[in-house]
Every structure is written in structure tokens, then in C-alpha cells.
Amino acid sequence: MEVDGVAEVVVTESQRVWREVRACLQNEDFDKAVQLCNTVRSKSPDDIDAIRVKCLCLIHQDKYDKALQSASGKHKAVLSPERAYCLFRLGRLEEALEVSRAGESGVSGGGDSKRARALRHLEAQALYRLGRHGEAAEVYCSIAEDEERRTGGGGFPPVSVNVAAAYAGAGCGEKALGALSVEEAMEEEGAPWELLYNLGTALVQRRGGAGDDTAAAESCLQQAEEACRESLVALGHSDAEAADEASMVRSQLAYAASRAGKTAAAAEQLNQVVRSRPSDPAVSLVSTANLAALGGYKDQQEALKRLKAAMSEKSEKGLLSKQLEACRFNKCLLLLQCGKTEECRDELEAVRSAYPNSDLGPRIEAALLSKRGKGGEASSVLKAHLAKAKPGSKEEVSLKLCVAQLYATENDLTLAAETLEGVGGAVSGTPAAASALAGLYLGMGDTEKAAAVVVRAAEAASRGDHDLEGDEQARALLGMADWLHDQGFHRQAADTYQKLLRLGAELDGDLRIQAQASLVIAYSYFDSGKSEEEASKLPYNADFGSIEGLDPLALEMTELPRSSKARKLVLVDKASQKAERRQNKRDPEAILKKRAKKRAKYIAKLVEDGKIDPTKPVPKPDPERWIPRSHRAYGKRGRKRNKFVGAQGSGDGAAKDTAKLDALARAQAKQAASEKAAVLPPGVAIGKRGGKRR
CATH class of the missing domain: 1.25.40 (Serine Threonine Protein Phosphatase 5, Tetratricopeptide repeat)
Known part of the structure; x- marks a missing residue:
């Protein structure tokens, strides 16, 4: 009985501890939960539940190093999902991929268990972050098929968002649109806005030929923005927070507009996103880089300054590998265009070491060498990489175009034309390529070939x-x-x-x-x-009238219409019209009207930029703004300083200067001195202190 009683006490104590752990988890008191798990392990070191709960508590506190350490003991095979997640969050993606693949077969419950599905998600996420989007899409598709088989289908499973994102990241918009229906997603009530966003991105990628879906992409992205705002507001977020989250969708809308050739509209949208200062630094960086590429800044110096400010460790972590590569190479190009060749060379070395297989590296290096006057070295760099390029690939085409441009820069038009003639792929025969080639032949004087x-x-x-x-x-x-x-x-x-x-x-x-x-x-x-x-x-246009009886000489003296609207041709006196236009320029009323229009337009721009408050009256300009501050009527500071100094004052110095110029006063003083000398005793001189020395 005594043994049974002791056993009963031990079980009750264990239940009490786990009851406290459950309460701590509900109250999100993870520190105390970790302490209780340590208490359990002090009595039972191999308690797998205590180890797992401790790992989860540390993960909730973002203490991934400690969580990984706890999950790496002799029970690490059982704790594969926790280990893979910690490695993923620590950026050790290759290790996370290895653990997730090895752990799928080792977890209890087989491949259909919850922990096995978690490992497959982690595998796909690791592949996605590593830039292996095609493999990630295949894993996500298999997860979607298993989920549809397990639940019986119906609607879009949550993993559909990941499928579309992976295909879009791989540049395979066609596959994403083949696996998922855009029309059904847009018609389904309550479809995730992330799914609409990814499908819109896939539509943008499919632009061209029969698949020109720019309008459909913009419509899908606009619906994604509305769904994003509505879903966040329904969850209790403010309108400002919802707008901040939707900035990513607006940035993608701008990208779709730029792909459709609406450069000005795209630049304006990106400018609005950048000025809103999104909380996600990755969105800010992508928008800034795209705005710089569209020439949306005042000059290249400002674009470089903005891009440098947007690039940080935190913002770069949120980008895909292709996005980060484009941003870093754009920075090199801006440095080159701003004339900062040394800084460009250092940055290019770092970028090329990170992306050795990119064709942008040798192109920028050749441009840098050419700008420094080393055209021969630039040509050698391009030809060396051209020899390694796959025939017919995009890399070969881009390198050949660079070689042709280099020859044209060095005024070797014959070699430039021969190189451009040899460019194949999708570029050959395009209007742009034909224009460049025809220009080269014209420069050589061969109009027939042009x-x-x-x-x-x-x-x-x-x-x-x-x-x-x-x-x-x-x-x-x-x-x-x-x-x-x-x-x-x-x-x-x-x-x-x-x-x-x-x-x-x-x-x-x-x-x-x-x-x-x-x-x-x-x-x-x-x-x-x-x-x-x-x-x-x-x-035939009746407004043109009949040409019968029209004098050719009179027609030559007729002024051409100054608008696109049709006008009847009438004879005019050009001299009188010129004098009238000159007189209108001097008309005071016309000048005042023109100034008023310019002022109203300028004030509207200031209101739009937020520089003035439209509810408050516009301050009147200072009438003394053209006068130096020290001379203005309200500039009282320092007015009394040195007031009586100099010839313009009225002090002692000025009085002495004035007395020197007064001849009458000097004559009177001389006469008074002579009269005074007459009454003085002998031996005393005027103006001397003592008498005459003997």
C-alpha cells in the first residue's frame, strides 16, 4: 500500500506540473513554461514531451539557437520538424533541407501524419528560399494533391498560394496558370488575396503573343489589393495598417503597368509606394530599384542615394535571389553612370563573387573598362564570356549586343554591323534591332543595305x-x-x-x-x-471646301492651321498677325491672367506634395524679400550696435570730421586766439604749458 501510495503521489505531481505548463502556454508565459519543462527533465531527462514543449517555447521567443541545441540530443530524429524549422529560421537552408528530407521517413505516423506534412512544407520552403523554385513547386503540387485527396477537394486549398508563388518565382507563369484557374480564383468568394496576387504575377510573366494578359493581370492584382484591405480590416487592423500591407500589391501593379509600356503611370505608382514608407523593407527596396530603373528620380545621383538608403541587411533578406541580384547589379550601373568608377569596381567584384554565373557581371565590367579608356580589354572580357555561352541562349544574345555596342562606340561600324547581323534568338529582326543595324549602315554610307x-x-x-x-x-x-x-x-x-x-x-x-x-x-x-x-x-471632308478656282500663288501665302481641327483656308496678313501677337504679349491683363494660372498650378502642386495645408490661407509673399535681411524694416536684431560709428553717425568722430571742413569756424577760432594773446603777460605762448625758458 505504501508503494502504491508513493506511486500515486508521483503521478499527481506530474499531472500538476503539466497542468501548469498548459496554463503557461495559454497565457503565453513561455519563460515559466521552459522552467517547468526543465523541472520535469531534472527528474526524467529523456521525457520527449518536455523536450518538445521546451523547443516550441524557445521558438516562440525567437531563441532559435537554444531551441536547436535542445532538439539536437539523442532524440534529434524524433524532433526533426523542430530542428528543420530552427535551421530554416537561422538561414542554414541547406542543412534545413537535408534534415527535412531525412526526417520525412523517420517521423511516427508515416507520410500522412501532421509532422510529416510539416517536414514537406519545410522542404519546399527551403527550396524556395534557395532559389530552386521549380523543385519547390513540384513539392508544393504533391502536397496540394495529398491535401485534396485527404479532404475530398472543393475550393482552393491553402497550399495553392505556395504553388502559384513557386511557379511565379521560377518564371513559369504558364505552369501556374495551368495548375490554377484565374477565373475561378477571382469568382470564388473569400479567395485568399495572396493567391490572387501570385496569379496576377503569373499573368504578367505570360505577357506576349497570344498570352498577352496585361489587362487581366492588372484586374487580378486590383482585386487582390481590395481583398487584402478588406481581410485585414475584418481582422481588426486599422485602415493604415491594411494600406501598408497592400503596398506590396501596389508595387506589383506598377510593375505590370511598366511591362505594358505605361512607364509614366508605373513611375507615379512606385513613387506613391516609396513615399508611403512601407513597413516591409523588402517592398521599399524593390519599389526604389524599379523606380530608379524607370528613371523616376531627378537624376542618377538621387537614384543612387535612394537605392543605397533602401539596401540593408534586413531588406535584402526579404528578397528572392533573382531580385537581390538585380538590385545589386543596378547599384553597380548607377555607380558607373555617376562616374564613381572605383566604388563601382569594388562593388562589382563583390557582386560577381556572389553571382558568378550571371551575364550582367561581364557586361558591366566591359562598360567600366570602356569608360576608363580600355576598349581592347573590354572587348576581350566580352569575347571570353561569349565563348563560354550556350549557342542561342539569352546570355549569348546579350553579350553579342554588348560587343556590337562596344564596336560602335569605338567607331568601328563595320565590325559592329557584322556582330549585330550575327545576333540570333528573339532579338533578330525586331524593329529595334533593325533600327540599330540600319543606323550603322547609314553611318557607313550604304543606304541600300540599310x-x-x-x-x-x-x-x-x-x-x-x-x-x-x-x-x-x-x-x-x-x-x-x-x-x-x-x-x-x-x-x-x-x-x-x-x-x-x-x-x-x-x-x-x-x-x-x-x-x-x-x-x-x-x-x-x-x-x-x-x-x-x-x-x-x-x-472627303466638306470643311475643306472645293479646290476649283483656287490660285496656287495665293495658296502658298496661306497660313497653315495651328491645331489638329479642320479649318477653312483663308488669306491672312502675316505682318498684322505678327504685330497683334507681339501686342498681346505686352497686354497687362493677359500677363496677370497668365501669372494667376501659374500660381494656382504651383499651389496645387504644393498641396499635392503635402508642403502646405489647403485649409490654411496661403501666406502672402514678403514685399522686402529682395532686400538683405539686415536692411529690412523688421530686422531689428543688432540695429543699435555701432550706431554712432563712422562718417554717417552723429558721435564725436563725425563732429571732428565736420569741424575740419568748416572754414568759417576755423577763422573765428583763429581771431579769438589772437585777441586772447594780446592780454597775456610777456613770455607766455599760447598752447604751451610753461613760460619762456631762459
Whole structure:
């Protein structure tokens, strides 16, 4: 009975301790919970529950080193999830990946247990942070399949967010959109805003050709921003906190706008994000780097200053490997553009050691050498890396373009043209490449080759090659046709105008009229009949009036209309119009109106920038602002200092100076002195202290 009684007391004591531990965990008193776990282990060192609870308490306190130490004993196989998580949070990603993979088969309950699923999540997270996004996406997809099989499907499982993020990080937007439906995600009520954000990013990546989804991407991202704000406000967060969290989505919206060619709108959105000072330093860094790339700052010096301020250890930890690589290379480029070559060289060495396989390193190094006047060394650097590049790869194309640019900088146009002709891949035949190559041939004086290059590019553009479509395709063809016409190749220009007019419904009305009129002019150089035939297709405008009876000489004296609106041609006196415009410039009322408009616009800009309060009256300008401060009426400080000093004062010094100039006073003083001398006793001289010495 006594033994049984002792055993009963021991069990009761253990229950009491664990009851206290549970209460501590509920109250988030992790320090006391750790002490109680140590108490349990003092009596039972191998109590696995006490070790696990202690690890979790230390993890909640961000004490990952101590938690890892506690989980690394002889029970480390059982505590694989805790060890992998601590290694992940400490940045030891390779070790975390190794522990998570080794622990999946060793945990109790098999692969479908909760701890096994946690290890698979950790494996995918480690792969994602290591930049191995494709492998991470595969692990996440398998987790999603298992979750769908276990729960019976329906809706989007939480891991769908990770699937989309991994595919987007790998640059495989097509795969993300193949695994997940954007339409269903946007229509589903309560869909996670993170899922919408990642799918919007995938749509941005799929831009080009038949998959041009810029508008859909912007719509998806806008819905993600609204969902983000609503979900955070529903959880009790303030509007300011919700807006701060949504800054990441707004930054991505700006990126989508820049990919769509809306550079000004993208720069304005990024500027708003940067000025809002988001709490996430990674968002601030990405927005600052993109704004600098779009030229949104006053100059390169300011862009470099802002980028340096945004780059910190904390902000860089929140970026993907590709994002951090782009930011660091952008910093090198800004240093180079600002003329800080020594600092650029030091930064480039550090960046190239971190990213040895990047093609940006040799390109920036060549630019740095070229700026220092070492063109030969720059060419050798590019050619050395070009020999290692995979044929047809993006790296080879970018290096060849750099070599061509280097030759052009050194005025070796022949080698530059030969190098540019040899560039393959997606760049060859594009309007930009054709423009550069035609410019090189024109510089060499070979207009025939230049025209042949533009004609080939026009044929490719008319077929819709290089993802050209819609307005972009039409304007490219119009630009090439105008160039051929300006260079005197009227037949080729007419053919290109015809290709442009065959686009049909895709051609804008004003653009069609412009192309038709240009075609008439091009045919007039070599086929008047065809020119008249095409001229008959131009739309008639009654506002132009009839040309019958119009005097050509009078037409030459007619002033051209100064707006895009149609006007009737009338004879005017140019001299009187010039005098009238000159008189209007001197009109005081017109000048005052112009000043008032400028002032209102300036005040509106100050209000927008937050420099003045619109609720308070605008202070009137100081009428004495052009006078030095010491001379202003209200500048009383120091007014009495040295008041009576100098010729302009009224003190003793000024009186003496004045007396010297008064001739009458001097004459009277001389006369008074002579009269006084007459009554003095003999031997006394005026102005002397003593009498006459004998």
C-alpha cells in the first residue's frame, strides 16, 4: 500500500506540473513554461514531451539557437520538424533541407501524419528560399494533391498560394496558370488575396503573343489589393495598417503597368509606394530599384542615394535571389553612370563573387573598362564570356549586343554591323534591332543595305513576328514605311504602307487615314495613275471646301492651321498677325491672367506634395524679400550696435570730421586766439604749458 501510495503521489505531481505548463502556454508565459519543462527533465531527462514543449517555447521567443541545441540530443530524429524549422529560421537552408528530407521517413505516423506534412512544407520552403523554385513547386503540387485527396477537394486549398508563388518565382507563369484557374480564383468568394496576387504575377510573366494578359493581370492584382484591405480590416487592423500591407500589391501593379509600356503611370505608382514608407523593407527596396530603373528620380545621383538608403541587411533578406541580384547589379550601373568608377569596381567584384554565373557581371565590367579608356580589354572580357555561352541562349544574345555596342562606340561600324547581323534568338529582326543595324549602315554610307534591313523587318512585322500585334504592330510598320520614304526608297515605302493597310480592323481610323495619305505621296514619285487611284480612297471632308478656282500663288501665302481641327483656308496678313501677337504679349491683363494660372498650378502642386495645408490661407509673399535681411524694416536684431560709428553717425568722430571742413569756424577760432594773446603777460605762448625758458 505504501508503494502504491508513493506511486500515486508521483503521478499527481506530474499531472500538476503539466497542468501548469498548459496554463503557461495559454497565457503565453513561455519563460515559466521552459522552467517547468526543465523541472520535469531534472527528474526524467529523456521525457520527449518536455523536450518538445521546451523547443516550441524557445521558438516562440525567437531563441532559435537554444531551441536547436535542445532538439539536437539523442532524440534529434524524433524532433526533426523542430530542428528543420530552427535551421530554416537561422538561414542554414541547406542543412534545413537535408534534415527535412531525412526526417520525412523517420517521423511516427508515416507520410500522412501532421509532422510529416510539416517536414514537406519545410522542404519546399527551403527550396524556395534557395532559389530552386521549380523543385519547390513540384513539392508544393504533391502536397496540394495529398491535401485534396485527404479532404475530398472543393475550393482552393491553402497550399495553392505556395504553388502559384513557386511557379511565379521560377518564371513559369504558364505552369501556374495551368495548375490554377484565374477565373475561378477571382469568382470564388473569400479567395485568399495572396493567391490572387501570385496569379496576377503569373499573368504578367505570360505577357506576349497570344498570352498577352496585361489587362487581366492588372484586374487580378486590383482585386487582390481590395481583398487584402478588406481581410485585414475584418481582422481588426486599422485602415493604415491594411494600406501598408497592400503596398506590396501596389508595387506589383506598377510593375505590370511598366511591362505594358505605361512607364509614366508605373513611375507615379512606385513613387506613391516609396513615399508611403512601407513597413516591409523588402517592398521599399524593390519599389526604389524599379523606380530608379524607370528613371523616376531627378537624376542618377538621387537614384543612387535612394537605392543605397533602401539596401540593408534586413531588406535584402526579404528578397528572392533573382531580385537581390538585380538590385545589386543596378547599384553597380548607377555607380558607373555617376562616374564613381572605383566604388563601382569594388562593388562589382563583390557582386560577381556572389553571382558568378550571371551575364550582367561581364557586361558591366566591359562598360567600366570602356569608360576608363580600355576598349581592347573590354572587348576581350566580352569575347571570353561569349565563348563560354550556350549557342542561342539569352546570355549569348546579350553579350553579342554588348560587343556590337562596344564596336560602335569605338567607331568601328563595320565590325559592329557584322556582330549585330550575327545576333540570333528573339532579338533578330525586331524593329529595334533593325533600327540599330540600319543606323550603322547609314553611318557607313550604304543606304541600300540599310533599306534591305528595314524591308526585312517590315515583312516580319506584317506577319506578326516578335509578339507584335495591334497598335504596336501598326505603329512599327508606319515608322519603317516613313523611314523608307524619307530615304528615297519610295517603291519599298509604298509596299510597306500597303502591308499596313492590309491589317484591316486592327488599324485605328486616324492611323489608316495617315497611312493612306502617305501611300498617295509615295506612289506620286513613280506611278501617278496609282497615286490618283489611292487618293480617291481618302475620305472627303466638306470643311475643306472645293479646290476649283483656287490660285496656287495665293495658296502658298496661306497660313497653315495651328491645331489638329479642320479649318477653312483663308488669306491672312502675316505682318498684322505678327504685330497683334507681339501686342498681346505686352497686354497687362493677359500677363496677370497668365501669372494667376501659374500660381494656382504651383499651389496645387504644393498641396499635392503635402508642403502646405489647403485649409490654411496661403501666406502672402514678403514685399522686402529682395532686400538683405539686415536692411529690412523688421530686422531689428543688432540695429543699435555701432550706431554712432563712422562718417554717417552723429558721435564725436563725425563732429571732428565736420569741424575740419568748416572754414568759417576755423577763422573765428583763429581771431579769438589772437585777441586772447594780446592780454597775456610777456613770455607766455599760447598752447604751451610753461613760460619762456631762459
